[in-house]
Structures are given as structure tokens and as C-alpha cells.
Amino acid sequence: MTRxxxxxxxxxxxxxxxxxxxxxxxxxxxxxxxxxxxxxPNVSMSYGMDRDPRAGVQLDYTGTRWWDSAPHWGRVYDNxxxxxxxxxxRSDVAAAKSGIVIDVEGGFGTQQFGNFGNFVRMSHADGRHxxxxxxxxxxxxxxxxxxxxxxxxxxxVGRSGCSGLCWGAHLHFEVLRIDGQLSIPxxxxxxxxxxxxxxxxxxxxxxxxxxxxxxxxxxxxxxxTHWVEFxxxxxRTWRNTGSPGRIALLTWDPPAHASPFxxxxxxxxxxxxxxxxxxxxxxGVGRFTFGIRGGPPPGSYVxxxxxxxxxTRWFDHDRLGGFYxxxxxSSFDP
Amino acid sequence: xxxxxxxxxxxxxxVLAACQPAGSTPAATNASSRPGSLAQDPxxxxxxxxxxxxxxxxxxxxxxxxxxxxxxxxxxxxxxxxRWEVDDPGNxxxxxxxxxxxxNGFTVHAVAPGDTVAIxxxxxxxxxxxxxDMTGTFTVRLELGPIHP
Numbered sequence: 001m002t003r004x005x006x007x008x009x010x011x012x013x014x015x016x017x018x019x020x021x022x023x024x025x026x027x028x029x030x031x032x033x034x035x036x037x038x039x040x041p042n043v044s045m046s047y048g049m050d051r052d053p054r055a056g057v058q059l060d061y062t063g064t065r066w067w068d069s070a071p072h073w074g075r076v077y078d079n080x081x082x083x084x085x086x087x088x089x090r091s092d093v094a095a096a097k098s099g100i101v102i103d104v105e106g107g108f109g110t111q112q113f114g115n116f117g118n119f120v121r122m123s124h125a126d127g128r129h130x131x132x133x134x135x136x137x138x139x140x141x142x143x144x145x146x147x148x149x150x151x152x153x154x155x156x157v158g159r160s161g162c163s164g165l166c167w168g169a170h171l172h173f174e175v176l177r178i179d180g181q182l183s184i185p186x187x188x189x190x191x192x193x194x195x196x197x198x199x200x201x202x203x204x205x206x207x208x209x210x211x212x213x214x215x216x217x218x219x220x221x222x223x224x225t226h227w228v229e230f231x232x233x234x235x236r237t238w239r240n241t242g243s244p245g246r247i248a249l250l251t252w253d254p255p256a257h258a259s260p261f262x263x264x265x266x267x268x269x270x271x272x273x274x275x276x277x278x279x280x281x282x283x284g285v286g287r288f289t290f291g292i293r294g295g296p297p298p299g300s301y302v303x304x305x306x307x308x309x310x311x312t313r314w315f316d317h318d319r320l321g322g323f324y325x326x327x328x329x330s331s332f333d334p
Numbered sequence: 335x336x337x338x339x340x341x342x343x344x345x346x347x348x349v350l351a352a353c354q355p356a357g358s359t360p361a362a363t364n365a366s367s368r369p370g371s372l373a374q375d376p377x378x379x380x381x382x383x384x385x386x387x388x389x390x391x392x393x394x395x396x397x398x399x400x401x402x403x404x405x406x407x408x409x410x411x412x413x414x415x416x417r418w419e420v421d422d423p424g425n426x427x428x429x430x431x432x433x434x435x436x437x438n439g440f441t442v443h444a445v446a447p448g449d450t451v452a453i454x455x456x457x458x459x460x461x462x463x464x465x466x467d468m469t470g471t472f473t474v475r476l477e478l479g480p481i482h483p
Contacts, residue, residue, distance in 0.1 A: 046446035046453075070467050071451040072483055077469070084448040134449075165471070167428040168447025 034188055035153060035235035036199040037096045037132060037173045038087060038160075039313065046170065047077050047084040049187040055079065061189035081185040082131070082174030089169045090136050090159040094202055094313075095151040096173070099124035102147055106138030108163035116172075117164020118142050120157050129183060133172035136161030152245045154202030154236055155312050196282045200235035205307050207321035208285055215326040218294035219333050223263045227276075227289040230307065230320065237281045240274035244311030248274045249288045252306035252317055253324075261303050261327060263291025272305060294329040301327045392416075394458035397478070398434040400427055406475075414479040415464070427474045428452045431466060455481055 036043075052059035058066040060076035071077035089110070103121040108114055118135040120143065135158045136142025142159045151157065162169045175193065176183040188194065210228035218224045228249070232238055238247035249272045251259045258269035266272050273290035280286035292303075304324040307315040317323070392415045399418060406417040420427060428447055431454050435442050439459040446453045452468045467477040 047448045047451070069469065070477065070482075071446075071448065071453055071469060073446055073453050073455075075483070077448060077451045080449070084446075086445070086447055162425070165424075165449045166447070167424045167450070167452045167468070168432070168445065170447050172449055 032097075032153065032235075032237050033195045034096045034130075034175070034193045034199065035094070035195055035202040036085075037094050037130070037157070038085065038171065039092050039094055039201050039203065039316075040087065041201050041204055043085050043087050043091075045074060045083050045189075046086050047071060047073075047080055048075055048189050049082055049185065050076050050078055050080045051187055051190060053079070061187055063190075082133070082172045083189065084170050084172055086168065086170040087160050089161055090140065090142070091171075093120075093132055093135065093157045093160055093171055095122060095153055095155045095157050096130050096175075097122075097124045097126075098153045099130070099151060101145045101149045101151065101157075102129070104143050104146060106135075106143035108137055110136070110140075110162050112163055114164050117166060118158075118161060119164075120145070122151070122157070127178060128186075129176040129178060131172075131174040131176065132157055133174070134161055134164050134166045134170065135159060137163065152312060154309060155244075195235045195237070200233070200282065202234055202236045203307075203309055203313050203315050204232075204234035205230040205286075205315050205320055206233050207319075207323055210325075215300075215328055216292055217328045217330055218292055220294040220296075220298055220329050220331060222333075223291045223293045225289060226292050226325065227287050228305075228323065229285050229287045231285050232280050232282050233319075235282055236309075237279050238275055238284075238286050239279050240277070244309070246274055246310045247280075247286070248272075248308055248310055249290065249305050250308050251303065252314075253304040255306070255314060259303055260296040261292045261301075262295065263293040265291045292325070292327060296329055298329050298331045301329065303327055393478070394440075394460055394462060394464070396438045396459065397440075398431070398438050399476075400430050403476070412479075413482075414477055416476075416478040418476045419470075419473055420476070421473050423472060424450060424452070424468065424470060424474050427468055427476070428454075431468075 048061045050058045052065065055078060056069045058072070058076045058078050060066070060072065062075070064075070066072055066076065069078040099122040101120060102123045104119065106118045108117045116133040118137055120132045120135065122130045124130065140159070140161065142161050144156060144158050145151065160169060160171045175186050175188045177186045208229040208231050211226050216224060216226060240246060251257050251270045251272070256270040262269045273288050275286040276289055277286055302324050306317045306320060306323070400420045400422060403418040403420040406419060408414050408417055432442070432445060435454065435456050441457045442454060443457065444455045450469065450471050454466045455463070457463050463481050465479060465481045469475050
């Protein structure tokens with residue numbers, strides 16, 4: 001191969017790769033798919049779906065076939081139609097995708113038998129349904145919404161329990177393909193229905209850096225600009241428009257308190273800003289730029305912030321490194 | 335706990351154990367006193383947690399068995415240490431092991447409960463790392479063996 005030909009091929013390959021990367025990035029930003037149906041990133045799947053209907057033969061999401069009926073940790077057990085996630089009783093359960101609640105049952109106590117126990121069933125725009133089984137009873141706060149309620153992806157569906165066929169506290173999550181009157185379980189693991197692979201919890205961020213990691217000094221009555229960057233380590237794309245669901249930086253501790261440092265660019269006394277970028281896909285870094293006004297009398301202060309999906313869910317503040325800004329309000333120009 | 339207190343506590347436990355009537359153990363007493371717990375086997379033969387296990391070769395000493403557990407044969411060449419079945423709801427059998435393994439000196443590392451199955455991984459007092467698979471609905475099958483995928 002000549003040097004020129006090789007260079008041309010390399011250029012073509014890199015252009016193609018670049019195009020593919022852009023296409024992939026755009027696809028991720030444009031079309032979020034399913035996320036894990038809970039918020040705690042420490043929860044892991046104990047058993048997946050069995051894609052082989054024969055008793056005594058199991059086909060797990062990796063394509064491995066097990067010629068037995070023993071349970072296989074992290075993979076599968078015989079004739080299992082969903083995904084099991086062990087979690088403490090009354091853990092928060094999230095909608096895996098935006099949709100409408102179409103059916104609920106909330107009358108079972110813990111470990112009362114009925115096939116599925118308390119559950120929520122949702123219908124989604126892609127034509128599929130999701131099921132959240134073994135929830136705590138309505139009286140225990142396990143069921144939060146009735147049929148007809150629209151929930152955005154990541155909104156809280158209910159709380160886990162151990163109702164129905166349940167040997168220990170866990171969530172049984174199921175995705176169904178609807179074929180006429182039939183509801184056919186499908187495997188979100190094998191089909192890679194997640195926005196990210198493997199699935200991630202909807203909302204999670206990690207602190208990256210900020211414009212001034214030390215103390216901000218601002219003259220009383222003046223405004224300075226501060227920015228902070230967080231990496232999106234959750235499964236949903238952050239967007240700076242739309243409500244509910246817009247990702248914003250709000251005051252914290254207590255949540256959404258009126259800040260004495262509100263600047264003119266804040267949308268209200270608690271809401272400092274949204275991401276600078278229109279969309280921050282999973283693994284991307286979002287920058288949040290906002291003003292800090294020297295409102296209160298001269299002195300030393302601390303203002304604490306947290307990310308939130310508006311009207312949906314606060315982020316885990318500890319994973320943001322307990323983000324706060326030490327602020328000194330001065331009588332003089334710093 | 336101080337160094338002096340520890341031998342005293344152990345002595346108290348030994349005295350308590352010696353005071354138990356024959357055929358009774360703390361595990362069996364707890365199980366029978368809990369509402370909705372495992373039924374006591376009237377024959378008494380398999381109602382003592384650990385009694386079946388101690389008779390089978392290769393089983394760790396003190397491995398607890400639910401009252402009424404029936405031993406099942408093991409295929410030749412199998413790595414299993416024991417197989418049993420018991421006529422009780424799965425959640426009760428699972429709860430039994432979550433409580434009784436630590437109470438009998440086993441260290442539970444991880445549990446994976448599901449709809450009609452559960453796995454418990456633990457270290458036996460003799461140091462072996464083992465796994466108990468539980469499957470079924472109202473008759474639960476128990477399989478004890480080395481940790482496997």
C-alpha cells in the first residue's frame with residue numbers, strides 16, 4: 001500500500017469513526033432509553049430473566065445456557081420472567097422510562113402470598129409496559145400513584161417490599177412487549193434497552209472541578225461569577241429545558257432554601273442555574289455557571305448546593321462531594 | 335467486651351446450653367415461638383437444627399436444617415455436600431437460614447433472595463466457603479455445596 005493511499009484510508013476511517021461517534025453521541029443525547037428502576041447505585045441484579053422457556057434449561061442475558069434448574073447468582077434462574085434486585089424494605093423505586101401508570105395493587109402485607117404482591121404497571125410511548133413487583137403496601141407507602149398518573153423517567157413509583165412470591169426483600173422488575181391481548185416478558189439486559197450499558201440509576205453526578213475551589217470573596221452589593229462541573233454518572237441525559245425533569249443547581253441544606261447570595265441570573269432565590277449545555281449525556285461533564293451576589297452583611301458564610309431533576313428527584317449530595325462554596329462578603333473590592 | 339467478661343459470658347452460655355432439655359436447641363425454640371414460623375416435626379428426628387447435617391459425611395459441623403427437612407440422595411460425582419427438601423414457604427426457609435447460620439457459627443457473606451429462589455453464601459466454622467441454593471414454592475429444595483456461578 002502506498003503511503004498516500006494509506007493516509008487516505010486512515011483519513012476516511014477517522015472521518016467515519018468521527019461521524020459514528022458524533023452519531024452515537026447525538027443518539028444518546030436525543031433518545032434516552034430505560035434506566036435502572038431505583039436510585040441506589042450500590043444495588044446490583046441478583047437474577048436476570050430466563051430466555052429459554054423449557055424447565056431445567058436456562059438462557060441468561062449473556063447468551064450462556066445452563067442445563068440445570070439451579071439459581072445462578074447475577075445471571076438467571078429457571079423460568080424467571082424479570083430482573084430481581086435485592087434491596088432493603090421500603091427502598092425508593094423509580095420509573096425506568098417516562099410513561100403512565102395503568103394498574104396498581106396495594107393491598108398485600110409483607111410476605112403475603114399472591115403471585116406478584118403489590119405492584120405498579122406502567123405503559124410507555126415505545127409500546128412496552130414495565131412492572132414493579134413485591135412493593136410495600138399502600139398503607140406502608142409502597143404505592144404512591146393511581147392509574148392515569150403520568151411519570152417522567154426517574155420519578156418515584158413507590159417503595160420496595162416483599163409482598164407476593166418473595167423470599168426476601170427485593171424488587172422484581174419486568175419489561176413487557178404487548179402483542180394484542182398478550183403481555184410477553186422481554187429481557188432488557190439481553191436487548192440492551194438501557195440508555196447506558198449496563199443499566200445505571202437515573203440520577204447520579206460526581207464533582208469534577210470548579211472555578212475557585214477556595215473561598216470566594218465578593219464585595220457587598222457586587223456579583224462575581226462562579227462555575228462548577230459535574231460528571232453525569234447516572235443513566236439519564238441532563239437537559240436544561242423542560243419541566244419537570246430539567247436538571248438544575250439549587251440551594252441545599254435545607255433543600256431549596258432562599259439564598260442571601262441570589263444574583264440577577266438566578267431564576268428564583270433557590271435556583272442558581274441549569275447546565276450551560278443544552279444536553280449532557282451520560283459520562284459527559286456539565287458546567288453550571290451562576291452569579292454570587294454579596295447580599296448579606298460583611299462576614300464569612302457557606303452556601304451549599306445540590307443538583308435536582310426539577311419536580312422529580314434530588315441527587316445524592318454526598319456523591320457531589322458535599323458541594324458547598326465558602327463565601328466572604330467584604331466591604332471593599334477584593 | 336473486656337477479657338474477663340468474655341470467659342464469663344462463654345461459661346454462662348455453656349450453663350444455659352446444659353440446661354436445655356434433650357432434643358431441644360435454641361434454634362428450634364426460636365423457630366417454634368415465632369408466629370408463622372416453621373412447623374416443629376412431631377417425630378423430633380429432624381427437628382433439631384444440625385442433627386441431620388452432623389450425620390452426613392463432609393457437612394460442616396452444626397449446619398442447621400429446618401425442622402422436617404428430608405434428606406435427598408446426591409448423584410455420584412456431584413460436588414454437593416447435601417440435598418434436602420422441606421414443606422414450608424420459601425420465605426420462612428430463607429428467614430430460617432438468615433437467622434440460624436450466624437447463630438450456629440457460620441459467617442454469612444451475601445444473600446440473594448428472589449421470587450422463588452434464594453442463594454446464601456457463607457463461611458463455615460471450619461473455614462470452608464459454601465453456598466446454599468434454595469428453590470421451590472411451598473416445597474423448598476436445599477442444595478449445599480461449594481460456591482459456584
